[in-house]
Amino acid sequence: MxxxxxxxxxxxxxxxxxxxxxxxxxxxxxxxxxxxxxxxxxxxxxxxxxxxxxxxxxxxxxxxxxxxxxxxxxxxxxxxxxxxxxxxxxxxxxxxxxxxxxxxxxxxxxxxxxxxxxxxxxxxxxxxxxxxxxxxxxxxxxxxxxxxxxxxxxxxxxxxxxxxxxxxxxxxxxxxxxxxxxxxxxxxxxxxxxxxxxxxxxxxxxxxxxxxxxxxxxxxSARVAECAKLLENTYRAVNIALVNELKTVFSSMHVNIWEVLDAAGTKPFGFQRFNPGPGIGGHCIPVDPFYLTWKAKETGAPCGFIELAALVNAKMPGVVVESVQGALNEVCKSVKGSKILLLGIAYKGNVDDIREAPALVIWENLLDLGADVKYHDPFVPVVCPTRKHPRLSGERSVGLDGSADCAGFDAVVLVTNHDRFEEFRFLRGFEGAVIDTRNAIPESLGITIIRA
The missing domain is CATH 3.40.50.720 (NAD(P)-binding Rossmann-like Domain)
Known part of the structure; x- marks a missing residue:
């Protein structure tokens, strides 16, 4: 037998x-x-x-x-x-x-x-x-x-x-x-x-x-492969959280995080660059660490470090909204009633994926404050249904062919940078508040830019 x-x-x-x-x-x-x-x-x-x-x-x-x-x-x-x-x-x-x-x-x-x-x-x-x-x-x-x-x-x-x-x-x-x-x-x-x-x-x-x-x-084993996948993306989540937190810390000291990163990047060993941003998105980095922390709780092993990183990253959309509020306050305007344009709502540049995108959180937070919010994203002509943001479903990207298309807005927020923005020439001459979360808008445009 x-x-x-x-x-x-x-x-x-x-x-x-x-x-x-x-x-x-x-x-x-x-x-x-x-x-x-x-x-x-x-x-x-x-x-x-x-x-x-x-x-x-x-x-x-x-x-x-x-x-x-x-x-x-x-x-x-x-x-x-x-x-x-x-x-x-x-x-x-x-x-x-x-x-x-x-x-x-x-x-x-x-x-x-x-x-x-x-x-x-x-x-x-x-x-x-x-x-x-x-x-x-x-x-x-x-x-x-x-x-x-x-x-x-x-x-x-x-x-x-x-x-x-x-x-x-x-x-x-x-x-x-x-x-x-x-x-x-x-x-x-x-x-x-x-x-x-x-x-x-x-x-x-x-x-x-x-x-x-x-x-x-x-x-x-399958378990080693499962853990390797979680490590890959948890590593990124933790390091992004680090630079996101440092961005806030250095800003309070009137130090430019982007210049700091450029300086640290000159070291030829022992340093790998991660950039700050408005939050994390996509199908992996915002999600995968929770698969690890959930299983760790089942075994009684603490994952406080990873959970803290998740909290830091989750705060970043709120930091962007605070930057918008501060920029509008400088010109004696409130968020309520202001017209705000979001540039890029995909979770990363040059893709059409909005899963877990921080732009959607920023958008809803601004709506809750009474703002009139529109967006422009050449990769996302229409917002598809999402589990967390159903009220945004069906919203359509507005056209941006020249600076005149931005004139009706009180603030423009760059959330996700796409190559198709072509050096942001459509912002030339814009007189409202410009909040750049990606350090991508060139100073040569001659406009006031807030690096958030």
Missing amino acids: GTNAASFKAECFLGLKEKLDSRTATVGVIGLGYVGLPLVHTLHNAEFSVIGYDTDSSKIKKLSSGISYIQHIPLEVAQSLSLSTSFTPTDNFETLKQCDVLILCLPTPVGSHNEPDMSFVLSSAKRIASIMTKGTLVVLESTTYPGATDTDMVEVLNESGLTLGSDYFLAYSPEREDPGNVTMHTHEIPKLLGGVDASSGALAELLYRQGGFLNVVRVS
Whole structure:
């Protein structure tokens, strides 16, 4: 009996290994957003047959028609996929039955109390369990807390009646997308992964090597890979909090933080520059540290340092609003009734993503104070629905073709800098308050600029 079980385990492993080696495996990618779509493109370019699944039927229609729905992903990518016989976009989960590999690229936000929300991942895992066949590899790429893959995912997938390590395989490989980065593509970013067991790790490593990734880094376990992902983004969150706090401290001393950073940056070792700003946004940095602190509380290990950094970063939109109030007070105006223009509401430059964007917090705070707020963002023509800021949904970007378009505003606030702002020539001659949170507006414009 034991010999037969070992033989069958080897049979499932070797069968999938052969398919991955020959690139005859069919790979399903669940979630076609900022992570899933570039992954689909990478695997497709490596000559795998790929099925892309998303619940949003509009994405499926656009992909079928060769239309890119993500600003920084070129039209040519969507067109090449739409013309290919080896890529199938679908909103029918049953289509994934034919897949040998299933990769989850789903959102893992936090709830109202900063607790992990794994509902998208676990509900999809439950559906996978209902269609999964023997010899399937499942890989989770979404950010999660340590142990989620080898405990929560295993518990749900075991509802299939299949056995981990013999009937199916499971690994964790964190996404490392950097939207808007034009110098490094998905396949060039080192692909980290860890299997729940040795067989799973070996198959996942083979998947990504054959899938076109130039550098695949396998670690000893899924938990190590989960922790590495959290460390990467917590490191950034903590260091951004440090310079955000120093910006406030140095400002109270009448010292320019940007000049200080330039000076410190001349040291050729032992210093890495992080820039202050109006807060942090996106799908990783504002969220990932809470997955770590939540799990740490469960184990009784304190994470006070990380929690303090989160508090500092969360205060920054309020600091910007205070700067707006102070600038208006200087000209005997109150925020209430003032017309304020926000420049850039995406969470970072040259992308169309507004998830956790500090601009939305600034906007709502100004509205609460009675301001009339508009925005201009060439990457975000319309504000899409968000969980935290529903009253901003449907607002549209105002046009800015020249300085006359700014004349009706009492204050302009640069929240996110885009290359398309083209040296802010539209601000030339503007007589109202200009608040720059990115140190990006040039002094050569001849206007008064407040670096907030």
